[in-house]
Amino acid sequence: MSQSNAVRLEHPALAPTRLGGQTLANRLAVAPMTRVSASPAGVPTPAMVDYYARFARGGFGLVITEGTYTDETFSQGYLHQPGLASPAQVSAWSEVTAKVHAEGARIVAQLMHAGALSQGNPHRDGTVGPSAIRPRGEMMPEYRGSGLWPVPAAMTAYDIDEAVEGFVDAAAHACAAGFDGIEVHAANGYLLDQFLTTYTNHRDDEYGGSVANRVRLTARIVTAIRVALGPDFWVGVRLSQTKVNDFEYRWPGGSADARVIFAALGEAGATYLHVASEGRNWIETARLDGDGDGNGAGPGGTITALARDVSGLPVIANGGMHDVEQAAQVLTGGHADLLALARGALANPDFPQRLAAGERLREFDHSMLTPMATLENAERWRRAVDLPSSDAAAAGSEEART
Numbered sequence: 001m002s003q004s005n006a007v008r009l010e011h012p013a014l015a016p017t018r019l020g021g022q023t024l025a026n027r028l029a030v031a032p033m034t035r036v037s038a039s040p041a042g043v044p045t046p047a048m049v050d051y052y053a054r055f056a057r058g059g060f061g062l063v064i065t066e067g068t069y070t071d072e073t074f075s076q077g078y079l080h081q082p083g084l085a086s087p088a089q090v091s092a093w094s095e096v097t098a099k100v101h102a103e104g105a106r107i108v109a110q111l112m113h114a115g116a117l118s119q120g121n122p123h124r125d126g127t128v129g130p131s132a133i134r135p136r137g138e139m140m141p142e143y144r145g146s147g148l149w150p151v152p153a154a155m156t157a158y159d160i161d162e163a164v165e166g167f168v169d170a171a172a173h174a175c176a177a178g179f180d181g182i183e184v185h186a187a188n189g190y191l192l193d194q195f196l197t198t199y200t201n202h203r204d205d206e207y208g209g210s211v212a213n214r215v216r217l218t219a220r221i222v223t224a225i226r227v228a229l230g231p232d233f234w235v236g237v238r239l240s241q242t243k244v245n246d247f248e249y250r251w252p253g254g255s256a257d258a259r260v261i262f263a264a265l266g267e268a269g270a271t272y273l274h275v276a277s278e279g280r281n282w283i284e285t286a287r288l289d290g291d292g293d294g295n296g297a298g299p300g301g302t303i304t305a306l307a308r309d310v311s312g313l314p315v316i317a318n319g320g321m322h323d324v325e326q327a328a329q330v331l332t333g334g335h336a337d338l339l340a341l342a343r344g345a346l347a348n349p350d351f352p353q354r355l356a357a358g359e360r361l362r363e364f365d366h367s368m369l370t371p372m373a374t375l376e377n378a379e380r381w382r383r384a385v386d387l388p389s390s391d392a393a394a395a396g397s398e399e400a401r402t
């Protein structure tokens with residue numbers, strides 16, 4: 001993949017930007033990626049320190065961690081997932097944040113409660129969710145799961161309070177570990193998205209029914225963290241229409257739902273909104289109401305542009321942003337302020353440096369995540385294709401095989 005000089009010299013993703021009162025070196029963020037490589041007790045390992053530092057060294061302005069569980073009750077989603085719930089976890093994460101900061105990047109912890117999509121949790125038998133409805137699809141083998149999801153227990157008011165407390169405590173732990181902020185994971189089908197989604201939320205209390213009610217729990221968590229940690233600690237929110245177990249779902253009310261959701265999270269005190277597109281390219285989920293003009297964000301309007309307009313917050317777009325032409329259009333067209341790359345960052349942990357130098361970008365090779373998305377598996381894959389160990393965390397097939 002060679003880049004034209006125009007794209008290389010003027011690529012808007014390389015311009016510095018501001019987030020939550022701080023400067024970022026550029027507009028390129030590493031998207032959250034679960035790697036199920038922590039110790040059995042959810043403690044980040046030295047390999048994880050190197051993995052995260054590699055992206056910072058490669059020039060990413062912002063690193064967002066993998067989904068990190070918040071409490072030692074129902075939040076954990078996978079075995080070997082890292083947490084921010086114990087002193088040992090906090091201490092190990094502080095090594096990650098120190099290394100990433102030393103390389104000049106900022107780092108945010110993605111806080112995740114898996115809810116009904118938990119497929120490995122040593123702390124509790126069974127799962128919880130908004131309603132006792134079995135999730136669609138099957139557990140994910142690349143994260144150590146197999147078979148149907150269990151039917152979750154419908155959360156009581158006590159369970160909800162406990163989950164909120166877990167998010168607030170985990171955010172305080174993230175702050176103590178040196179993170180610049182946290183990102184509340186309200187996307188991709190996990191607990192907070194289960195509340196937002198009509199077919200997994202059949203509640204008749206203040207958390208069910210209207211979209212204003214379905215977004216209430218996420219907004220409550222954002223405000224609770226903001227109140228606990230003050231104005232300077234970033235509290236981002238990740239949202240998506242699609243899910244790991246459903247690539248087809250779209251917010252039923254289209255732009256009307258989107259407006260309610262974005263406004264509620266802006267009012268709740270979010271620092272930024274991150275709109276993901278699980279299993280899809282950004283443009284495939286960006287258009288609301290079936291056409292570009294129909295979302296109230298003006299001609300060619302998109303979900304991310306609407307998020308900016310309605311909330312007034314910086315917005316991160318995600319989904320196929322390793323396509324440098326699309327990435328440029330998203331920024332120059334006013335659709336987003338930052339771009340988050342997942343597969344593109346795995347293939348090119350030095351993506352920003354390659355973009356700046358006009359170097360060839362590697363293609364992502366899914367076999368590095370097969371049979372499991374672990375760092376160890378990526379290392380085995382790297383050895384098999386004989387790549388230099390400086391790219392141990394991630395690299396791509398094209399260059400490896402030539």
Ligand SMILES: Cc1cc2nc3c(=O)[nH]c(=O)nc-3n(C[C@H](O)[C@H](O)[C@H](O)COP(=O)(O)O)c2cc1C
Nearest residue numbers: 031032033034066067276277319320341342343373
């Ligand atoms: C291995 C892997 C793990 C992922 N884990 C997470 C996660 O922990 N949290 C999350 O919000 N999204 C997760 N995602 C989704 C990505 O952040 C991203 O939304 C998706 O891959 C689309 O972006 P891309 O086109 O840049 O790959 C994961 C994706 C991959 C490939």
